Amino acid sequence: MSAQGDAQGGDAPDATVAAPVLVPADATSDAAPGPDTVSAEPEAASAADAPAAPTDTAAKKKKTPFIIAAAILVIVIIGVAAFFLLGNKGTGDIEFGQDAEVELAVTTVIKPRNKDGNLMNSYDAYLINEKAKGDVSSIKTTPYHLTVKGDQGFKPSDFKDLPNNRYTLVIVDHDSDDADSEQKIPVNYDKENKKAPSEAIIAVPSKPQKAPAKEDGKTDEQKAYGLFLDKIKELTDTYGACGSTEWGGSYNLATGLCVADLVDFDGDGMNELFVVYNTQVVDFNQEACFDKQKESFKTEVWAYRDGKISKVFDKSVVQGSNGGIMWTCVYQKDSKFYLVTFDAAYEDLGGGAYNETTDTFFHAYDGSKFKQAASTHSDVDVSSRPADETYAVNGEDASFDEMIDFQSSFSPYLSYDLVSFIQNDNFHDEGTYYPVNDLPSLVAKTTQALEEGAATKKDDTAKDASYSADIKTVSVPVPDASSDVTPRVDTDWTYLQFSKDGKPDGCKDLNAKLKESFDADVDATSSWRLDLSGNGNGAAEVLQSRYDTMVSLDGSIACVFQERYYTAGGPHGWNKNAVVYYDLSKGTEVDADVALGIDKDTLAGLASDAIDAFVRANPGISDTGDVRDHLYEMDRYGRDKAGIFFITRDYEMGTYADGSHVIYIKALNGDDGLVGTSGDFGN
Numbered sequence: 001m002s003a004q005g006d007a008q009g010g011d012a013p014d015a016t017v018a019a020p021v022l023v024p025a026d027a028t029s030d031a032a033p034g035p036d037t038v039s040a041e042p043e044a045a046s047a048a049d050a051p052a053a054p055t056d057t058a059a060k061k062k063k064t065p066f067i068i069a070a071a072i073l074v075i076v077i078i079g080v081a082a083f084f085l086l087g088n089k090g091t092g093d094i095e096f097g098q099d100a101e102v103e104l105a106v107t108t109v110i111k112p113r114n115k116d117g118n119l120m121n122s123y124d125a126y127l128i129n130e131k132a133k134g135d136v137s138s139i140k141t142t143p144y145h146l147t148v149k150g151d152q153g154f155k156p157s158d159f160k161d162l163p164n165n166r167y168t169l170v171i172v173d174h175d176s177d178d179a180d181s182e183q184k185i186p187v188n189y190d191k192e193n194k195k196a197p198s199e200a201i202i203a204v205p206s207k208p209q210k211a212p213a214k215e216d217g218k219t220d221e222q223k224a225y226g227l228f229l230d231k232i233k234e235l236t237d238t239y240g241a242c243g244s245t246e247w248g249g250s251y252n253l254a255t256g257l258c259v260a261d262l263v264d265f266d267g268d269g270m271n272e273l274f275v276v277y278n279t280q281v282v283d284f285n286q287e288a289c290f291d292k293q294k295e296s297f298k299t300e301v302w303a304y305r306d307g308k309i310s311k312v313f314d315k316s317v318v319q320g321s322n323g324g325i326m327w328t329c330v331y332q333k334d335s336k337f338y339l340v341t342f343d344a345a346y347e348d349l350g351g352g353a354y355n356e357t358t359d360t361f362f363h364a365y366d367g368s369k370f371k372q373a374a375s376t377h378s379d380v381d382v383s384s385r386p387a388d389e390t391y392a393v394n395g396e397d398a399s400f401d402e403m404i405d406f407q408s409s410f411s412p413y414l415s416y417d418l419v420s421f422i423q424n425d426n427f428h429d430e431g432t433y434y435p436v437n438d439l440p441s442l443v444a445k446t447t448q449a450l451e452e453g454a455a456t457k458k459d460d461t462a463k464d465a466s467y468s469a470d471i472k473t474v475s476v477p478v479p480d481a482s483s484d485v486t487p488r489v490d491t492d493w494t495y496l497q498f499s500k501d502g503k504p505d506g507c508k509d510l511n512a513k514l515k516e517s518f519d520a521d522v523d524a525t526s527s528w529r530l531d532l533s534g535n536g537n538g539a540a541e542v543l544q545s546r547y548d549t550m551v552s553l554d555g556s557i558a559c560v561f562q563e564r565y566y567t568a569g570g571p572h573g574w575n576k577n578a579v580v581y582y583d584l585s586k587g588t589e590v591d592a593d594v595a596l597g598i599d600k601d602t603l604a605g606l607a608s609d610a611i612d613a614f615v616r617a618n619p620g621i622s623d624t625g626d627v628r629d630h631l632y633e634m635d636r637y638g639r640d641k642a643g644i645f646f647i648t649r650d651y652e653m654g655t656y657a658d659g660s661h662v663i664y665i666k667a668l669n670g671d672d673g674l675v676g677t678s679g680d681f682g683n
Contacts, residue, residue, distance in 0.1 A: 095205045096183035101166065104156055104189045105196035111153035112171045112183070115204040119151035122174040127159060127167040127187075139170050140238045153199075156189055164190045171202075182234075221270060224304030225453035228273045231302055231309065232260050232447060239277045242443040244436045246422065247293075248284035251324060252436040254418045255281060258297070259439060260446045261414065263330055265301065265337045265365035272312070272365070273302040276328055276416065294318050294326055297418055301339070301370070313363070313370045315341045318418065325419055331362070332413035338362045339370065340410070353383035362410060376403050416442075432601060441591035441634065448583070448594060465506070467584045469496045469550040469558065476522055478544050479530075493522070493546040496560060498584055510587035521546055541568040551640040556585040557595045559639045574650045575660055579638035592637035596644060603665075604631035607646040610665035611653075613676025620658075627652040643667040643674050 094102055096112075104110070112120045127144035128137055135141040144159045144167075156162055171183045185202060236242075240256030247253035255278050262271035282293040294316075301313035317339050320326045331338040343359040357379045364373040377392040378400075391403040398406070415433045434442050472495050477488035495518040500506025521543055528542040545565040552559040560580050567573025581595035582588070593600050608631060615621060627648050630636060636647045644666040650656055662679035 094185070094200055094202045096171070096185050096202055097205055098185060101186045101188045102169075102200055102202070103193050103195040103197070104187050104200070105193040106157045106191040107155060107198065108193075108196045109153045109155055109199045110169075111151070111199065111201045112173075113201065113203045114173055114176065117203065119153075119201075120171070120173050120175070121149070121151040123148050124170075124172040124174070125154055126170040126172075127156075127162065127189075128170060129165060130168050138237075140240075156191075162189065220304065222454050223307065224270065224309065225450045227304065227309045228262075228302065229447070229450045229454060231273060231275070232257065232443075232450070235260075235275060235277050239279060242440045244439070245281060247281070247419065248289075248324075250422060252417075252420050252422055253281060253293070254278060254436050254439055257443060258418055259328070259416045259434075260443045261416075262446055262449060263337060263414070265303075265370075266367045267336065268367060270304065272304075273309070274330065275300050275302070276318075276418065278418075290320065290324055290326075293419065294320055297326070297328070299328060299339075301365070303365075312365065312368075313339060315339075315363075317341055320419075323421075325417070325421065327415055327417045327419075329412045329416070330414040331410040333410045336364060337413065338364055338373065338410055349383045355379075355381045355383065360407065374406075376407055378403065432599065438591070438634075441594060444588065444590055445594040448590070465556065465585065466501050467507075467553060467556060467558065468499050468502070469553070469560075470499065470504075471495075471548070472497055472518075474518075474522070476525060476546075478525060479528060479542060491545060493518070494548050495546075496548045496550060498558065498582070500584065507584055507587060510582060510584065513587075518546075541566045541573075544573065551638060554595075554639070556583055557590070558582045558584055559595065561638055572656065574656075577647050577649060577660060578635040579647065580635065591634040593634060596637065596639060598644075600632055600634070603634075603637055603644075606644070606665040607631050607637075607663075610646060610663050610676050611648075614661070614663050614678070615653075617676055621654050637665075638662075639668070640679070642669045642671070642679075645679055 110125075112123065112125075114120050125146045125148055126139040126142055128139055128142050130137060135143065139145070144162055146154055146158055148154050166186065166188050169185050169187045173183070183202075183204060190196070235257045242257050242260075243255045244252050245255055254276075257275065257277045259274065259276035261274045263274050264270065265272050265274075276297055276299050279296045279298060282289050282296060286292070297316070297318045299314065299317050300311050302309045303312045317328050318326055319328065319342070329340070331340055339362075341361045341363065343361070345355075345357050347355045349355060358377070360376045361372050362374040363370040365371075374394055376394075376398075377390075379388075379390045381388040389400065391398045391400050393403055393406045413432070416439065417433075417435045420436045473492050474494075475490045476493045478491040479488050480486040495514055497504060497511045497514065498507040504511060525543050543564060543566055545563065547563040549561045549563075550558050551561045558581065560582065562578045562580060564576040564578070565573055566576060579592065581590045581592060583590050583595075592598075593603060596603070598606075608628065611627060630648075630652065631646075638645050638647065643664045645662045645664045648661045648663065650660050653661065664674045664677055664679060667674040
């Protein structure tokens with residue numbers, strides 16, 4: 001089933017078309033639908049239900065010519081109407097994907113068929129205007145959305161306040177696991193459309209409308225990765241790109257396509273696509289907001305089989321703590337991967353008594369589907385004294401400790417935070433862990449891996465292009481932070497502008513962003529005023545120097561060292577030096593682990609060892625600061641021609657006098673003695 005079919009709880013109120021309901025014969029067919037339920041139009045009475053005809057033979061003979069004439073007239077009218085209303089094609093000739101518009105009136109009954117030729121009986125219907133701007137242009141935001149249950153179809157009148165216009169009708173079949181279960185057809189809606197049929201039955205074409213692209217020379221992995229890319233694009237288009245937002249003043253909340261990762265769940269050498277997406281940001285001030293936000297996260301696993309991808313898992317694996325933190329995990333045991341679901345029930349019995357049951361299920365993928373591989377059960381009843389507690393492992397009675405030991409044998413292999421505290425997002429200490437703010441780089445890393453894996457040839461990438469960087473220097477009046485009266489000193493600041501094959505226009509979007517960032521820093525420094533009032537009305541710090549240097553270029557990946565020096569008065573300021581990587585082929589930033597092809601745990605281990613070597617070689621510099629608290633910050637890792645380095649900042653190793661450092665953690669020039677030494681750039 002397509003991801004859109006799972007999307008519920010959007011901004012616009014959705015209607016549900018129920019099973020047919022009989023109404024009085026004089027009921028108005030165009031009555032406005034209610035806010036939640038729209039009843040289907042009753043079918044016309046059949047001939048068998050009509051009153052019996054008179055039996056007078058003479059009367060029959062006298063009326064026969066008129067009956068024949070009337071019948072002929074009806075046939076002619078029906079034929080002419082069919083010709084004009086259907087464009088000389090029967091309702092069975094209407095197919096999803098066709099270019100010709102389907103004419104619709106307010107009372108037209110629309111009945112979609114599935115790929116097997118049967119009427120759909122559980123689906124979402126959307127009307128969007130792809131040429132328009134705003135909400136109506138996307139199925140995620142359009143107010144014209146119905147959820148239909150039953151095979152009675154639906155009518156344009158079921159959509160509230162639908163204006164006359166040309167739309168794309170989008171149908172998402174709930175009963176299809178195919179990646180292409182979303183079907184589209186252009187329609188022209190006019191409430192009083194005289195060209196519209198009374199009924200439009202739309203079928204899925206038995207043959208594709210367009211010839212499939214040649215797959216010559218592509219492996220199954222290349223085909224799978226191409227389809228996974230399509231799925232990521234679909235989810236991003238529907239729910240938004242991976243990002244985060246402040247929630248409730250204390251939390252970071254993952255938004256859009258939160259997680260996209262490749263995991264070989266069945267160990268056959270072919271990765272599956274693991275995704276988590278957020279269908280909506282719940283209002284923090286509403287009742288039960290944590291429960292509703294948890295429900296808004298959807299989890300899916302997509303697998304490749306026989307030239308297409310199918311959804312093989314869609315149960316919720318989101319966990320939560322009493323403090324409001326939410327996350328999801330892929331667990332590992334004996335080199336196998338598991339997804340874990342929970343079924344919990346709590347009953348307040350009053351007077352401090354309660355009953356709580358929890359069932360935990362461990363699911364494993366066998367190459368065809370996820371199956372329950374293990375389970376635990378707990379039942380705690382404190383309505384009596386002493387409390388009545390029972391536990392089980394795989395259906396067998398167990399003690400509490402035995403149950404906990406069994407659950408602990410499944411260790412987190414991949415952990416993804418979905419809601420975390422703003423002040424402290426270090427929640428997990430096992431496996432590979434992605435806090436909320438690291439999720440965009442994970443999705444970018446997965447997308448890059450899929451793009452490379454889907455390419456027919458490895459050199460079918462933008463690395464074939466030639467990139468370069470120009471340093472732009474601007475003289476900026478910089479204030480003395482101890483006074484805003486002292487004349488400002490003109491100081492050279494720099495920023496970078498990139499070129500592709502010698503042409504700046506090849507990187508114009510990225511160049512515009514870099515220039516915009518530079519201008520914003522200049523404006524902030526130019527408008528800075530010293531604030532000695534203590535009321536916080538002025539800027540607490542001012543940027544005094546700003547230099548950007550491209551220290552390496554690997555294909556389309558540029559590594560830029562950013563030197564920033566701030567002060568807020570006093571004898572000295574502090575640096576906020578950092579590294580940023582740009583994929584010049586896309587004009588986007590990428591994290592160090594993506595750019596270097598080294599996972600975060602490995603980078604952190606290399607940095608820790610290199611810091612030890614640096615301290616041994618420089619006994620006058622202590623390791624008493626908080627430098628090891630920053631080993632997982634990806635803006636600390638850079639690459640130049642000599643090797644990969646880690647940036648420390650002021651006060652992180654000893655006192656301010658000890659300074660900041662650029663410490664090499666891995667040699668790329670064959671010099672094994674490089675690790676633990678300091679680079680010759682930076683403060």
